[in-house]
Each structure stands twice: as structure tokens, then as C-alpha cells.
Amino acid sequence: AQTVTQSQPEMSVQEAETVTLSCTYDTSESDYYLFWYKQPPSRQMILVIRQEAYKQQNATENRFSVNFQKAAKSFSLKISDSQLGDAAMYFCAYRSGEDASKLTFGTGTRLQVTL
Amino acid sequence: GAVVSQHPSRVICKSGTSVKIECRSLDFQATTMFWYRQFPKKSLMLMATSNEGSKATYEQGVEKDKFLINHASLTLSTLTVTSAHPEDSSFYICSASSPLQGGGETQYFGPGTRLLVL
Numbered sequence A: 001a002q003t004v005t006q007s008q009p010e011m012s013v014q015e016a017e018t019v020t021l022s023c024t025y026d027t028s029e030s031d032y033y034l035f036w037y038k039q040p041p042s043r044q045m046i047l048v049i050r051q052e053a054y055k056q057q058n059a060t061e062n063r064f065s066v067n068f069q070k071a072a073k074s075f076s077l078k079i080s081d082s083q084l085g086d087a088a089m090y091f092c093a094y095r096s097g098e099d100a101s102k103l104t105f106g107t108g109t110r111l112q113v114t115l
Numbered sequence B: 001g002a003v004v005s006q007h008p009s010r011v012i013c014k015s016g017t018s019v020k021i022e023c024r025s026l027d028f029q030a031t032t033m034f035w036y037r038q039f040p041k042k043s044l045m046l047m048a049t050s051n052e053g054s055k056a057t058y059e060q061g062v063e064k065d066k067f068l069i070n071h072a073s074l075t076l077s078t079l080t081v082t083s084a085h086p087e088d089s090s091f092y093i094c095s096a097s098s099p100l101q102g103g104g105e106t107q108y109f110g111p112g113t114r115l116l117v118l
Helices: none
Strands: A003-005 A008-015 A020-021 A025-027 A032-039 A047-051 A065-070 A074-079 A088-096 A103-105 A108-112 B004-007 B008-012 B019-025 B033-039 B044-051 B067-073 B075-082 B092-099 B112-117
Touching: A003 A074, A003 A088, A003 A103, A008 A020, A020 A065, A020 A108, A025 A074, A025 B004, A032 A065, A047 A065, A047 A074, A065 B092, A074 A103, A103 B044, A108 B008, B019 B092, B033 B075, B044 B067, B067 B092, B075 B092
Parallel strands: A008 A108, B008 B112
Antiparallel strands: A003 A025, A020 A074, A032 A047, A032 A088, A065 A074, A088 A103, A088 A108, B004 B019, B019 B075, B033 B044, B033 B092, B067 B075, B092 B112
16 A cells, blocks of 8 residues: 655745655555645645656646655655745645546645744 | 535534535536545545445445445535534545546545534
């Protein structure tokens, strides 16, 4: 079974600074997808970024980028120019390449953004 | 695009009653919908996966007769908590995916339903 590990229960970053959230996973599959979801206090899960395992290029979405290290099974999220609205729980998730596969979530990292 | 709604957003019920939660994909047809449960300050726990027109697949430890899931159309899935008890109080979240939406690999989440059983 796949597992996803987020070793940082809480992180803090100053506004306008950069922060990196860690995520590692364990799988024997070669075809899979990785995601970062954000859950603000409203508890609405919001997709931040996704990465296909077959793509070597790291995904980017505006201020959000990932460092995908397939051999190391690492998938960290970098948030640049942090904003107050970035404060939330961030969940890393793994999905097998098989059709309609479920997501396996990490335990989450709570990000605080300070002035 | 890819908006998922849930109704109701909050519900309070008496112990022993049944509660139905609706999950709708508003702007796409969801071939697969997922139901999660989330305890305070915890991650999401998958309860079941449902495909339109077929029976749901439940995760180990989830009672099928207690958490009834129906996926009658490509835009609607319902979760019914039968004979609810205080321990069923939780935050329930649905998600939806489709091969025609984001490649089918991405799940789009509803805003969640907070259930409180007295």
C-alpha cells in the first residue's frame, strides 16, 4: 500500500518570504500522480498543484512550485512571496495511475503566515 | 470550472434519525465520486468510492449499512447516515472526478458538511 508522509506538522513563514513544505511517499508503482491540496479555515479543499510522475519537469502554478525527486520519492511544495491568504492546512496526496484510483493523503502541514 | 457543491453545509439531528447529504458536480459530469470523513485537525479518511450506476466500494472498516451511498446520475451522489449516533458527528467531504475534467486524475472537492448528532 502506498503511504504519504508529511514530517512537518506546523510551519511558519513571514509575509513575502518563501517556505518549503516537505512530502515523501512510498510506492512500487511507476505511473502515478502527486497533488498538493490546501484547506483554509473554511475547510474547502482547494487543488494547489499536481504533478505527473512521468514528467521530469517540475510543475509550477504562479507562486507555487514543486520539487519532484522521483528516485528519492520526494515531492516538496515551495510557496514564494507568501501571502496572508496562504495560511491553511496543506495536504500532500498520492494517486495511482490506475483509473478512478483513490487519493492517499498525508497528515497535513499547518502553515502560518506572519506579518 | 470543476465546481462541486454539497448540501446541507451543516446539519444537527437527534440520535437515531437518518441524515442525507447531497454532492453535486455543477459544471461537469462526474463518473466517479468519493466520500471522505475528516476529524478535527486530522487528515481526510476515504469512506467509499462510487461510480455512476453501480454500487459503491467501501473502505475497510466502513459500515455499508450505516453509510448508504447512491450515485444515481453523473452529477449527483448522496450519502445517507442511517440511525445516526453521536460518534457519527464529523465533517463529511465529497469529491468528484471525470476523464474529461483535468484528465480524470484530479479530484475536485465539495465544501463539506458538518454533521452534529445530539
